[in-house]
Amino acid sequence: MKPKKRGKGILLRLVMAFFFRRKTPKIGIYGPPNAGKTTLANRIIHTFMDENEDIGSTSDVPHETRRAVRRSGIMVDLKSKSVQSPDPNHGSDPESKVKGRKERAKGKLKLDVVDTPGLATKIDFHDFMAYGLEEEEAKKRAKEATEGVIEAIKWLDDIDGVVLLMDATEDPYTQTNVIIIGNMEARGTPIIIAANKVDLADAAPERIMNAFPQHLVIPISALKGENMEKLYEEMARRFG
Amino acid sequence: MEVKMDLVSEDKINSMGSMEKLRFVLDGVKSGNIVVLEGGLTSEEQMKLIELTMAEVNDDFPGIEMNGYPTKRGFLNLRRKTRLTVIGPANTMRTIKKENDLISAIISAT
Numbered sequence: 001m002k003p004k005k006r007g008k009g010i011l012l013r014l015v016m017a018f019f020f021r022r023k024t025p026k027i028g029i030y031g032p033p034n035a036g037k038t039t040l041a042n043r044i045i046h047t048f049m050d051e052n053e054d055i056g057s058t059s060d061v062p063h064e065t066r067r068a069v070r071r072s073g074i075m076v077d078l079k080s081k082s083v084q085s086p087d088p089n090h091g092s093d094p095e096s097k098v099k100g101r102k103e104r105a106k107g108k109l110k111l112d113v114v115d116t117p118g119l120a121t122k123i124d125f126h127d128f129m130a131y132g133l134e135e136e137e138a139k140k141r142a143k144e145a146t147e148g149v150i151e152a153i154k155w156l157d158d159i160d161g162v163v164l165l166m167d168a169t170e171d172p173y174t175q176t177n178v179i180i181i182g183n184m185e186a187r188g189t190p191i192i193i194a195a196n197k198v199d200l201a202d203a204a205p206e207r208i209m210n211a212f213p214q215h216l217v218i219p220i221s222a223l224k225g226e227n228m229e230k231l232y233e234e235m236a237r238r239f240g
Numbered sequence: 241m242e243v244k245m246d247l248v249s250e251d252k253i254n255s256m257g258s259m260e261k262l263r264f265v266l267d268g269v270k271s272g273n274i275v276v277l278e279g280g281l282t283s284e285e286q287m288k289l290i291e292l293t294m295a296e297v298n299d300d301f302p303g304i305e306m307n308g309y310p311t312k313r314g315f316l317n318l319r320r321k322t323r324l325t326v327i328g329p330a331n332t333m334r335t336i337k338k339e340n341d342l343i344s345a346i347i348s349a350t
Contacts, residue, residue: 121290122303122330139299146294153291173338175306179290182283182311 024073025239026112028155030180031165033062033118036196040165040222041071041115047228048074055115061131063145065117068155072112076232079108109240116155117148119176156183161190161239163231168195168203168219172211181212190238194231195219241349243274243332250279262289266296269304269329274347280308280325289327305333307343 029037041055049071056065123145128138162184166172172195184191193212195205198219205219218234220227246268253261262285268275281289286306293304308325326333328347337344 119290120303121293121306123294123297124302124330125299126302142297146297149294150291153287156287171338173340175286175308175335175338176290178308178310179283179286183287186282186284 023160024110024112025160026070026114026158027161027163027235027239028114028116028159029163029165030116030152031118032167032170032174032176033120034060035118035165035167036222037118037165038065038115040163040194040196040220041069041113043222043225043228044074044076044113044232045071047232048076055113061128061133061141063118063120063123063128063141063148065115066141066144066148068114068116068148068151070112070114074111074113076109076111076236078229078232078236109236111235111239114155114159116152117145119149119152119180120145121176123149156187159189161235162192163235164191164193165196165222166193166208168197168205168208169200172208177212181215191215192231192234192238193217194222196222199224199226243272243347243349245274245276247276248278250277253277253279258285258288261285262292265289265327266292266304269327270296270301272329272332272349274326274328274333277325277327280322282322283311286325301329303330304328305330305335305345307335307338307345309341309343 029041031037036058038056038058042058045053045055055069055071058064123142125135125138125142128141129135133141162180164177164180164184166177181191181193193208193215195203195208195217197203198205199221203219205217209217216234218227218231220231222228248264256264261281265275265277265281266289286308289304289306297303304327306325306327309323312321312323326343326345328345332347332349334346334348335343336346
């Protein structure tokens with residue numbers, strides 16, 4: 001009789017799981033061009049999936065990402081994964097190790113990450129030529145970039161949460177940032193603002209905090225891996 | 241060269257449908273005008289305007305420069321009240337300063 005009962009239990013759980021399964025949240029990484037969106041997406045994948053896998057390439061030339069790319073099934077498990085700074089300068093510092101243990105984040109969340117093209121109100125091919133691109137190539141890139149912006153906007157309909165990435169060295173109070181935040185508020189979509197590039201000397205994340213005081217702002221460096229555990233913890237808390 | 245400014249009243253804007261409103265703005269901006277909307281656009285309309293603009297960017301029209309004040313919350317925090325929005329061609333208008341209650345822009349036509 002016992003095996004039969006256990007069979008029923010498994011069956012019931014399977015039925016329950018089928019009907020009440022939770023959808024994996026799709027988290028969009030949004031922001032202006034050159035804020036570091038693809039660097040952040042790559043960082044998340046390197047930390048939780050595969051160190052050798054990149055969602056996309058990065059470049060100093062704006063609009064490097066011109067197609068939205070989704071990476072499905074990323075398990076953000078902060079208990080089993082150490083998300084310490086990979087900066088070799090901190091590795092031998094015993095104090096930073098102690099701090100790292102204390103700050104070890106908790107949380108677990110399976111999510112899909114969508115790396116989106118940078119949002120902009122203008123795309124001028126002359127701007128790409130300033131980076132050394134030939135006119136024909138610059139025009140092609142501009143055309144693709146406009147399509148990328150449209151794609152990023154369309155994706156908003158399918159997104160369950162947004163990490164809005166801003167460059168902490170730039171003025172945050174731009175209309176595109178205001179529009180993204182306004183749209184998310186109107187839709188009731190949870191949003192986390194990440195102030196990126198805090199490893200740079202002229203970074204001022206407090207400017208972003210002052211500009212958008214109603215939202216949580218987390219200073220990070222996606223490139224150097226600084227303060228990422230705090231971002232992951234908030235992602236698990238707000239998007240889970 | 242002269243730059244034309246269209247100062248559009250809230251009544252006129254409210255008499256238009258959402259798509260009609262955006263078409264009116266974009267046509268004005270593509271003609272080289274600076275369009276100032278009393279009452280402004282919602283953030284959803286502004287996003288839609290970016291989408292429309294991107295579909296029409298070409299070698300001569302690089303896009304728009306847009307600025308506006310964030311929406312204000314109305315009664316019981318339920319109703320959102322939009323405020324002034326300024327839209328101009330990106331190759332004519334350039335924002336130099338933007339704060340919560342002050343926008344400074346330079347308009348230069350060659």
